[in-house]
Amino acid sequence: MAASSPIRLSAQQACVRFGRLEALGPIDLQVQAGECVVLLGPSGCGKSTLLAALAGLQGVASGSVQADTADGADVPGVVFQEPNLMNWATTEDNVALPLALSGVEKAERLGRAQAALARVGLANFASAYPRTLSGGMRMRAALARALVNDPSALLLDEPFAAIDELGRRALDDLVLEAKRDRQLAVLFVTHSVDEAVYLADRILVLSPRPGRIIAEIVVPAVPRDPAFLTSAAFAEAAAAARRVLSAQRVAA
Missing domain, CATH: 1.10.8 (Helicase, Ruva Protein; domain 3)
Incomplete structure (x- = not known):
């Protein structure tokens, strides 16, 4: 991913509230063309809410979200938990x-x-x-x-959680292929640390509600193949993500 790649998905001090409940934010986020950013965090922290806001399906109480597409006319592709x-x-x-x-x-x-x-x-x-x-x-x-x-951007909300491991990896590979071949900006929600490390250029860990970004983990830019799954780079990134998630459980 080139440093000059255009920003396709962005949030600036975005907050979402449901009545008096603060569900998300403030969130600052940028996803470039050709980049996959994965959101990790506990259930209810606002990961799906952020995707819905970027897809235009959920309004924000303050701040802004934007999906800047290649020609200004198309909208992000969205894949939900159910097909x-x-x-x-x-x-x-x-x-x-x-x-x-x-x-x-x-x-x-x-x-x-x-x-x-x-x-x-x-x-x-x-x-x-x-x-x-x-x-x-x-x-x-x-x-x-x-x-x-x-589309120029793809939003995926835990789409492969119910699929067996081999099928899930094959679907993850299709996402990576689309990202590479089309220079898509991808924002992917998962609860699986291993899936997050396999897919991500960057992992963003969100806090419990209201969801805020509390850690960013950069995954080395190496080929995503079977060897990567057993590499030191994979193990180190997965361990870093688990440390942040475990610290949240202890704090709770």
């Missing part, structure tokens, strides 16, 4: 939905949906219905749907 596919529609039609809502003509949107499915390894399942797909395949379809609009 949220329409059970009555084919995989292809599910992936093409954002294009249909944008008024893209049928031939173009289906062609782009097929290309997105091919990128996530589902080219042969375009006509399948979600009920016939495994959990991992449904998440692949959700990822394809998030990418079909060629």
